[in-house]
Each structure stands twice: as C-alpha cells, then as structure tokens.
Amino acid sequence: MTDHDTRMPTGLANPTRRGFLAGGAGLTLALMLPLSGGRGAAVAQAQAPFAPNAFIRIAADDTVTVLIKHIEMGQGPYTGLATLVAEELDADWSQMRAEGAPGNDALYANLAFGAQGTGGSTAMANSYMQMRKAGAAARAMLVAAAAVEWGVPIGEITVAKGIVSHAASGRSSGFGALAQGAAAMEVPADPPVKDPAQFTLIGTDRPRLDTVAKSNGTAQFTMDVYRDGMLTVLIAHPLRFGAVVASYDDSAALAVPGVEMVRQIPSGIAVYATGTYAAMKGREALVVQWDDSAAELRSSAELYDMLSSEAKTGGRVVQESGDLAALDGAATLHEAKFRFPYLAHAPMEPLDAVIEVKAGKAEMWFGSQFPSFDKPAAAAALGFAPEDVAINVLLAGGSFGRRAQGSAHLAAEAGAVAKAAGRDGCFKVVWTREDDLRGGYYRPVTVHRMRAGLDAAGALIGWDNTVANQSIMAGTPMEAMMQNGLDPTSYEGANDLPYNVGAHRLGWAQVQSPVSVLWWRSVGHTHTAFAVEVFLDELLEKAGKDPVQGRLDLLKPEAVRERGVIEAVAKLANWRGRTADGKGYGFAFAKSFGTYVAEVVEVEDRGGFPHVTRVWCAVDCGIAVNPNIIRAQMEGGIGYALGTALFSEITLEPGGTVAQGNFDSYRMLRINEMPAVEVEIIASAADPTGVGEPGVPALAPALANAWRGLTGTATYQLPFAAPLS
Amino acid sequence: MTKLIVNGKEVTFDGDPDTPLLWVLRDDLRLTGTKFGCGIAQCGACTVMLDGMPRRSCVTPISTVEGSEVTTIEGMQGPEVQAVQAAWAGIDVPQCGWCQSGQVMSAAALLQVISSPTDEDIDNAMAGNVCRCATYVRIREAIHTAAKTLEG
Secondary structure, three states: OOOOOOOOOOOOOOEOOOOOOOOOOOOOOOOOOEOOOOOOHHHHHHHOOOOOOOOEEEOOOOOEEEEEOOOOOOOOHHHHHHHHHHHHHOOOHHHEEEEEOOOOHHHHOEOOOOEOOOOOOOHHHHHHHHHHHHHHHHHHHHHHHHHHHHOOOHHHEEEEOOEEEEOOOOEEEEHHHHHHHHHOOOOOOOOOOOOHHHOOOOOOOOOOOOHHHHHOOOOOEHHHOOOOOOEEEEEEOOOOOOOEEEEEEOHHHHOOOOEEEEEEEOOEEEEEEOOHHHHHHHHHHOEEEEEOOOOOOOOHHHHHHHHHHHHHOOOEEEEEEOOHHHHHHOOEEEEEEEEEOEEOOOOOOOOEEEEEEEOOEEEEEEOOOOHHHHHHHHHHHHOOOHHHEEEEEOEOOOOOOOOOOOOOHHHHHHHHHHHHHOOOEEEEEEOOHHHHHHOOOEEOOEEEEEEEEEOOOOOEEEEEEEEEEEOOOOOOHHHHHOEOOEOHHHOOOOOOOOEOOOEEEEEEEEEOOOOOEOOOOOOOHHHHHHHHHHHHHHHHHHOOOOHHHHHHHHEOOOOHHHHHHHHHHHHHOOOOOOEEOOEEEEEEEEEEOOEEEEEEEEEEEEOOEEEEEEEEEEEEOOOOOOHHHHHHHHHHHHHHHHHHHHHOOEOEOOOOOEOOOOOOOOOOOOHHHOOEEEEEEOOOOOOOOOOOOOOOOOHHHHHHHHHHHHHOOOOOEOOOOOOOO | OEEEEEOOEEEEEOOOOOOEHHHHHHHHOOOOOOOOOOOOOOOOOOEEEEOOEEEEHHHOEHHHHOOOEEEOHHHOOOHHHHHHHHHHHHOOOOOOOOOHHHHHHHHHHHHHHOOOOOHHHHHHHHOOOOOOOOOHHHHHHHHHHHHHHHHO
C-alpha cells in the first residue's frame, strides 16, 4: 500500500413542433430549431406527441446535437455515435455535440436487445448503421432544402465540413440556416450511406466530446444534481445477503440535526436528511435488528468447497464432441482446479439516483444503464404506471456492469424511498463506498475443473472443463435469455474454443446462493479466459512448445482473425519466448463480444510479487471508428484487469458478512503499478464490434503465464495477493 | 460557525463542525466538481487545495479549516492547471471522468512544486489518486506534456 495524506453541456433544446419522424428500419430523425435549454427537456420532448423520435438536432447556430441512446460511462459512445452521424452528415467535428437520450424504449432501443440498454459491448455494433442512416437522412434533407432555396439541382450540391455548397452559383450555407427548410422536406426512408473508402472521420482520431467538461469539473453526474427541497437518503442494508429487517429503533437517528425522517423500505431502513453528512450520521445512529433466517451464512471458504464438489460432478453438458475416453490412453494427463473470488465493480461514482415525485408523476435523474428495466421497476415501487415515470440518463462515473441491473434494484429502491416518504418531494439516494463493496451484485465466485491429455508426440487429444458458479440471469428478467436452462454468461469463452483440442466436453454446474451476482466487465470471460489460456499454456509447456507458435499450430482453419491478432502481438512485442533478460513474458488470447484480443505481459519479480512493466495488445474490432478511444479502452481494460488480478477479492467471513469495506481493503491499481501499454489495431473492413470489455480477459492469464515462466510458480487462484487459504 | 475563503470568496458554515469540507463544498456551496469516492482519503477524488497544498476534503472536518483558503477545481487558476487541462484535452485522458477533477488538482499541485517531474515524481504525487478506468498511462503522458508546455 502507498501512503496517503489525509457539464457535460446539457442545453437540451425546447423543440418547436417541427420534428419529423421517419419510419422503418429503426430510423428516426428530427430536425428542429432550439429555443431554450433546460435539463429534462428531452423527456418532455419524448412525451410530446409531435416531436418524438430524435437522434439529431441541428440548431440555428450550426451545432449538431446527437442524442446518444447508450449511457456514457467512459467507454466513449458520446463520441463514437456522434462520429457516425457526423461522417454521413459531412459535418465538421467542431460543430458536433452529444447528449444522453432519455429513457424511451420505442425510440432508443438497443437493436441487439430490443430494449433500451447498454451492455455486452454492443453500443457501436448495434448503432453503426442506424446512426449512419440517421446522419445520411439529415444530410439529404439539408441538401434538398438548399436545392429549393437556391433553385439548383440536388445533384450539383456538395457538402463538406459542415458547409453546403453549389459550385456553379457560388452559393454556400451552414446547416443552421437550412435547418428550418430541411425540416419541411420529406424524410428519405432509406438514404444511401457512404462507401467506407469515402470516410473522412471514421477511422481517424478527433477529440472526445466529453473531455473538456470532465477535466474542469463541469461535467454533471447524478450526485451533482441538486433540486429545491431535495433530501439526501442513505439506506441501512442488511449485513448478510438474504437478510431482512426484523425491527429497528430510529430515535437516535431522528435526533441527529438535519435528519428529517426514517422509513422502512423493502431493501432496508432509509434515512432522509437535508445533507449527505447528516444522512451518514443518522444512519450510523440507527439501531437495526436483522432477520438472518434466509441469509447466506457460509464463508467464502465454505462456498469454494461446495463449488469444488459441484465441479467434480461434471455438471450439465454445454458442449460435447468426440469421446473423452481418449484421455484414458493419454501419455500425459494434466489436471487443474482454478478458483475465482467474488469481485465488486467499484465504479468511482458509487450508485446514486435522484427521484422527484409531483402530483402522481415521477422524474428521475441517474446513470440508468437499462432504462427499459429501471422505469417499470421504479414505477412498480411507486404504484405508478410506467408511463408516469420519466428517466433522464446522466453521465455515469464508471459502471463496469454495476449499473446494468436485470433486477433494477437501484431504481426500485429510489421508487421505494419516494413512496415511503408519503409525500411529494425530491430524494437523492446515495450509496457510500461501503454500501457499494458490501452490497453484492458481484462477479460470481467460480471454480473451473480442467482435465486434458497429450499423446506421446505432445498433441492434445482431449479437453474436459467443468465450470461451477451461480447464474447471473436466473431469477431476473434476463432469465428469458437462458437457453435450455443454461446461462451462457456462466461459461462463455470456455465453449467454442478456437483451438483443436481433440475430444471436448464443457459442463456447467449451477449453484445457488442468496448472494446477488452480476456481470462484471467481460462477464464470463473474466474467468474462462484465465482457465482456458493458463491451462493451455501449461499443456504447451509440457509438450515442449512455444506459447505463441503452439497456439498458432492449434488454431482451427477458420480462426483467421484469431491468427491475425496472435501474430500481430507477437511481432509487436518482439516475442522471444517465456523469459528474457531476467523478465518473464506471458501470452494469452481471448475473443469476447465479437472482438479479438491478444496480449503479451512483461513481468518482473519484486520481492516475490509480480510487477508488470509492459503490456502489448493487438485488437481486431472490425472497422476502427475512433482509434484513440479503442486504444484508451484497451489501456483501461488492461489496468482494470491487472489491479483485479493482483489485489481484488470480496470474501465472506464465517457467518456471511463481507470482509472488505473500502479501498483500504479492496485495493485499486495505482499509477505506480500501471505498465506501459502498446496497442495495435488490426486493419479491418468488417462491421465494428465493441471495445469496452474485450481488453480485460487476456490480461490475467497472460500475467499468470509470464509469472510461471519467470518463477516456475503456477497460479490457480486469484488474486495474486494474499489469497484466501 | 466556521469562516473560510472558498475560491476567493468568504463563506460561513454554521452546521455540524465535524462535517467534512467535501460535503460543505458540495451540499452547501454546490461546488460539485469535487467528487466523493471513498470517504477515507484512499482515492483522491475529493482533492482540493487548502492554503496552497493538496488536501483530501472528505476527511477534513470543516472546523479545522477556519480562516483557510480553499480552492476547488472550479476556482483553480494559473499556468499549471491551464497546462494540465490543455494536456488532458490533447490526448483525451478522461474516460468516465469521475476522478479527473482530483487528478487535475494533484497534477497541477505537482507542477507547482516540481516543474519538470520524473516518472518517479509523478508516481509519488499521483499514487493517491485512484482512476478505476485506469487512465494512468495518459495521466503520466499528459503531465510530461504539461511540464514541457510550462518550460515554454
């Protein structure tokens, strides 16, 4: 540990009723003239009968504002989706703005989900054609308006860098002066988009739209929302998962100056106060008796024992090919058990939500990652119809999966807080860091049991992998996405291996616990990539093969893009084998969410603990819309994964309480521990895929492989630091 | 009653004297650029300048800053913070952005003391500022860039 001393532009336009709606193929578009700004206007607009479906607004001052249907939590959709619009609109980047789209299923659904939400690194992939079409339609309407105004043929008009021009007459105009005329034009149903060879913005770097506001303190997040008469609310949650309130005494809490009321809600006891510190003190003064009769009382050690037993059963078959009896005749049989802890996401901005209830309607401001789930959940808690709840989606101070809740527990809690107040009012629900780290929704504890065999020549003849963990989807609205009772998020990455491994079986043993679990940046790949790539690396070592060449030799013929990133990173890192000059080098590959990533880690032994000095990364995510954001996501994913691999685990103590509570016990990576990172983006003409998660999975196995190469010590459980015995 | 100077203006606070400076800045003065991340001086998101030195406002009781000058991200001026913010924008340091006010404050404070910091200087000055998005590679690069700008 080191020692320590003690807007976004909001300006949503109040639209005139000049919005035009284009139907079909998910294309929606409106051009309108803004009059005045104001938070919440987007919600009002979405509810207005005349001006609903808007991705694009062009103002009289030439600014082009793109309503972004995906939450901006650092991964870059404000810039990425605005780039798609600007490209087809032939706008100048300096005129582009971005705002979060409000909660509205019909208008802003993720085309990969059929509901409004951000996750699975789908933002760019599902928006790629939709936003380009929106931009192309806007451009066509601006051109049509210019043609009418100037009395010239449409075909003679050109657009570049935000200027509409007619060369023969010498006339030109910015977008703003044409916006009103454009709004009267017919919306093209299926406007043509550019051939990628014509791209001028996609594939090049330009400044993020949110950088300046995030560097000078003006970016507005949920916790920064203050409204008249607003009370801050902290909730005392149970100390054990599955526990409920038995009784409570609020007399001392109510005596704290600033505490206005205390109410019981389904998730605990809520303390309402005029400020955050009063709410904290009020909550400390509460006396709550919990009913633990349905709670998880087992410790992490006991849970690991249970998972290990379950993994031995082989679980239900997920995938099976060939006959594993082949392993009986293996010249070398290798077995390993891998163990992964609960992980908290720990976004820097803890969970928070503002809700205001007035005359039977509610308006919310928060980093809602799944508005489609959050709205009905808040409405149900309030006893309102879903259409009487409006959600303003704000910037989020990180998420890493934490705000994407199938259970919509935060929205439900905010609704319950407002309901329990028994009066109209505005309430800001704030979770502290302790609430965050002890509040569950963890990456599930997981055990992998692996068995594989080599023949006398060192060739792989069979691969047997059983995963034991708790389902993320079961018991949530996501359960509908389970297939034949199987939850793919439990084992994704351990199936459909790119390697020829001989006979192959993947099993999944589903376990139950009251502990709430959730997807954590790269979900199942957080553990499957480790188990697969570390186990494979050991097998290659036993066979006397090089980690890189050995993998290339095992790749299936169709694994072309896998081969591409593996070869690229080996070249980038000047791969020389497992050790060189007293340092260890490890390799790993992982495909996740349609994106291919290979990483090489360079590690030093510093007093028996790994210190990572450099990481090389090759990524193939199709067309690179914003290369600088892709590099940033790889760098960040690597840092996020490295800190986790080295330090992070949430453990349950005997009796079921959470051992960790804040960053002193749930350790974050710090700048002095961050390696240099070099990223190569593979040139590709394929449609773009996501980058928010895919930088994560390969890092930990590459580190473990490097460490084994350097020290001879294999790593079968994470984190590296102070593993639970 | 505590009196102090915040961003050049005299302010008074007559609430609980144990109230951390962070919550006075945010809840009472609505200076929301200073962020809450941990509450125990482990993450640096709440960093402000107190009489010219960086301080974690989340663990600084308001009663202890009587008569002090506090500068938040909103009130930061001078060549160092300008150079830092320009360098931040030049390579797009922020991702989610929540910690970045604190990062900018710590980086500006470093450059006020050490005009041309080494990597080790940067580690020492910045290790108390956690970035969960791990923008550290760019923070380091941007501080070096800002230092070069200040050299002219």
